[in-house]
Amino acid sequence: MKNMAELIAQQLETMLEQSPDGVIEIQRGALASQFACVPSQVTYVLATRFTQERGYLVESKRGGGGYIRVVKLPLDPRNALPKIIHAIAADPLTQAQAEGYIQWLYREHLLTRREAMMLLAAVDRNVLELPVDLRDTMRSRLLSAMLMALMRAN
Amino acid sequence: MKNMAELIAQQLETMLEQSPDGVIEIQRGALASQFACVPSQVTYVLATRFTQERGYLVESKRGGGGYIRVVKLPLDPRNALPKIIHAIAADPLTQAQAEGYIQWLYREHLLTRREAMMLLAAVDRNVLELPVDLRDTMRSRLLSAMLMALMRAN
DNA sequence: CCCTTTTGACTATCTTTGACCTTCGATTGC
DNA sequence: GCAATCGAAGGTCAAAGATAGTCAAAAGGG
Structure with a gap:
């Protein structure tokens, strides 16, 4: 079994592939509890594996109704x-x-x-x-x- | 699921688009109860999303028969x-x-x-x-x- | 040992809520 | 009449709540 960062990255990759437009929106806290880890772990995964050089874009909003959007560039x-x-x-x-x-x-x-x-x-x-x-x-x-x-x- | 501020903003935007002259008048309390929120939530939406820089003008009147008028500046x-x-x-x-x-x-x-x-x-x-x-x-x-x-x- | 991962305390930002304030029209008491 | 009063709007502001971001120390793994 791989480490957690890899698992989270795989899940995000899967979600992106299943999304017709290559865009997904997640909630950091929700994803973290799904994997039973701290929220900043999700931040770490995004920072290390979903970088611009690898063809991804990440946007987010804080506060009530906040989200993280991950875009896979064409x-x-x-x-x-x-x-x-x-x-x-x-x-x-x-x-x-x-x-x-x-x-x-x-x-x-x-x-x-x-x-x-x-x-x-x-x-x-x-x-x-x-x-x-x-x-x-x-x-x-x-x-x-x-x-x-x-x-x-x- | 989006947050309430966004929903209210969308509704106002829709109303403005459907209005032939780009002017709408609402009652703060009525709009608040439509969305089941406190009235000051409406004030918040207007203050953050219908600003002068964005090309809107907001006027209001208090007291009986009060209203809030939102104008989309031409x-x-x-x-x-x-x-x-x-x-x-x-x-x-x-x-x-x-x-x-x-x-x-x-x-x-x-x-x-x-x-x-x-x-x-x-x-x-x-x-x-x-x-x-x-x-x-x-x-x-x-x-x-x-x-x-x-x-x-x- | 060095690099990556994991954690968590602290910070930043946005939203929601409520108590209290101001304004205005209508009504009342004289 | 006219001022005092009342009720019905809307306004302000700060606290509480809800998310996400940062950073560096601790923990793992080659």
């Missing part, structure tokens, strides 16, 4: 974007580097013209008015977060 | 964006306020789904990881800069 975006996003997120970015990525994505038709313009505005040094090192970090965070959002949008 | 697509950008740029923005504006513009079809998602990612407090006051200022700068870029894109 194959196509799973190849191109995540790798680039990972590269972008890894290190701080200069404006020139950021613009390079954006232009490349635009040329590859992964961004519309409007989307590219928005991203260019967001990475502009006049908009990101911060000390240089912090600015380059924020630029990287922003660009990767926005591109990640795009993956989720489909 | 948006002239031609000059809406400049006005909203102006409002956004004027002051620092909380995440909730920023999300309100984005959702409004999306509802009114001035943003595509993808664009809205990108903007939502950009104003997220986890992405804009800075001291709160600076964060709210950056949020305002970012959002207005990106929306301005969109205007220019056409």
Whole structure:
């Protein structure tokens, strides 16, 4: 018998496969009691096995009627974007580097013209008015977060 | 099963859509008993989901024959964006306020789904990881800069 | 030993509830 | 008439409740 993290991961995977649209919603506490473990165990499983690099997206809401939604991304975006996003997120970015990525994505038709313009505005040094090192970090965070959002949008 | 706040919000949204002029009048107590909740629950829903940033206006009158009127503000697509950008740029923005504006513009079809998602990612407090006051200022700068870029894109 | 898993105390966020307050129209007492 | 009073709305706010997130220490397993 495997460890509990594996069991929980398998159950989630099964549920995802049985779901017609590749989206499931669970309640953390409920799943935890089903497996007789602490709720943060579920968080751990999601954090280690349902990551963006593996093609999953996780959203949640707290409070009464709260939930955790797990989305299995379709194959196509799973190849191109995540790798680039990972590269972008890894290190701080200069404006020139950021613009390079954006232009490349635009040329590859992964961004519309409007989307590219928005991203260019967001990475502009006049908009990101911060000390240089912090600015380059924020630029990287922003660009990767926005591109990640795009993956989720489909 | 959803929470009650969502249910009430949905009902109000439905009523607004069915109303020809985008105006509805309700009685707080009546709506509360329809949903078997306390009246202040209705106040909560209005305060959190029918805000000015989201394009709604709420007026009310107390006393006998009192009411709550909810108005869905009309948006002239031609000059809406400049006005909203102006409002956004004027002051620092909380995440909730920023999300309100984005959702409004999306509802009114001035943003595509993808664009809205990108903007939502950009104003997220986890992405804009800075001291709160600076964060709210950056949020305002970012959002207005990106929306301005969109205007220019056409 | 080092890496992964398991736990739980503490934190953050959102919702629900209720006691108390304010406003307004209607009624009453003079 | 007119002010005092009353009842019927809606408003405020803070506490309690319901979830989920974080983080680091403890426990397992190679």
